[in-house]
Amino acid sequence: MELNQQERVSYSPLMKSFTFNAYLVAGYTPISRASQLDFYINRPGGMKGYILHMTLRGEGRIKAGNRYIASRINDLFLFPPGVAHHYGRAENSDHWDHLWIYFHPRPYWLDWLRWDRQEDNIGITSLNDPALSAHIQDSFWEVIQQNASNDLLSEALAMNALERLIISSFKLQPVSNHQNLDPRISTLCHYITEHIVEDLTIEHLAEQVFLSPSRLAHLFKDEMHQTIFSWREKQRVNRARNLLQSTHLTIGQVSQAVGYEDPLYFSRIFKHHIGVSPRQYKKRYEQMISI
Template identity: 60%
Template structure:
């Protein structure tokens, strides 16, 4: 299916504005020399989530410190969290049109986000086969279209399409895709996410995957880089942030729904991860999105 550029323009910064306090944000950015979008995006501290983009036409350039990375049509880029960067149209090209998705990954995606080629901390993959080029473009478009829709299950459909896109990109990594996470760790992560409000007992988790508690703790830290408790805490705060953005629940109810019976302790943990307490986070989110005090938008819908 050939992408309709006129339809894609509905998802560009020419038509709408974007903020990034959401699980997923996506769009199409057409840049031509001297246009209103012809400037470098500068993120000296990187982003909290990942950005993946696909160049449709022309060339772009990313700057990391004194170094540069160029990319052109059918090049995929993956910007991991915290990687400082500037990017925009390459000065030698008349255009840089690209599709992009910003996202906070589901925990079991992390191993699929390790690409073979990594330049200046940025993953890069060139897609040469026409069939694969078309398939990736369609997946990008599916994510963008669902992410901009207000229909029931649109966010779930966008995340589903994004997972298929991430897998398709991972299949292009002949080295990395042979080193996936231990499936027992994936099973533990899935269980923790499905029971996020429950007390954590490592012994129970270990028995589920037929490991000793110490062996599970070792494998978990080795695969994900953090302890089971630290990982679960991050997932709880991620879930709380999403609920603040997308529901009318009071803060103490949100705290309970993610497993914190003490609102004061929840506020302390939330501040540790976000720099501000949950009530202030809610006010800033509403102000950023021009929302009345008791109205919230579905995350990702701008």
């Protein structure tokens, strides 16, 4: 759903005010350094409904408990009712443009609002596939546009679009959406992503889930349809893509940040998965957002 910046801004707090005394409210918030919208939202008691965020440009800073988490391009954040809201533009970023939807779910949606990764009850999902990211973004815009429309049945259409968005997001949760996944494998996946920079051995990983190395290797392949280290390599590349989009780190710094000491080796791995070098990827992305 292609919208130019002027069309996008028409759905932002710059052009209209929002009231949350409704079952569905949605909009687009473009934040630039020192701009009118450059301030932190602080709702210590949260809200009565859920709120779903998607970052389009730059980086946000979201407080979860006693620490802050970065919200980078194509990151989704889900705040349940009563969970504190404290977020704004990250100081190291000139922008934080994001889409958001505030809603009261239909009762049968509740099972779909359980996300695998949570930080102090805030759900977090990163979108690493460009086609999927575009699909999710289109769903956001459909909700936002229908919510702003005065046409007959626009409210029902907005809720239907939101339902599809919630289902699409839930399908991205490998544990919640696939209850048959062995809990030892989901634990291991979380452990690997938390230690993505470390050069973990199969023996060390096996100790984390109390299995022999050979048993772990077979179980992981059966559950995930790939080897442990193939899966880890994809997670490293996905994290590298996010860093190339959202930071000013050099290729060498990105390489080290995702666990590769040799930038040349990292570049070969990256190109194998993405089709272009890290430098070309960053250049193409910068050209895209400057249009």
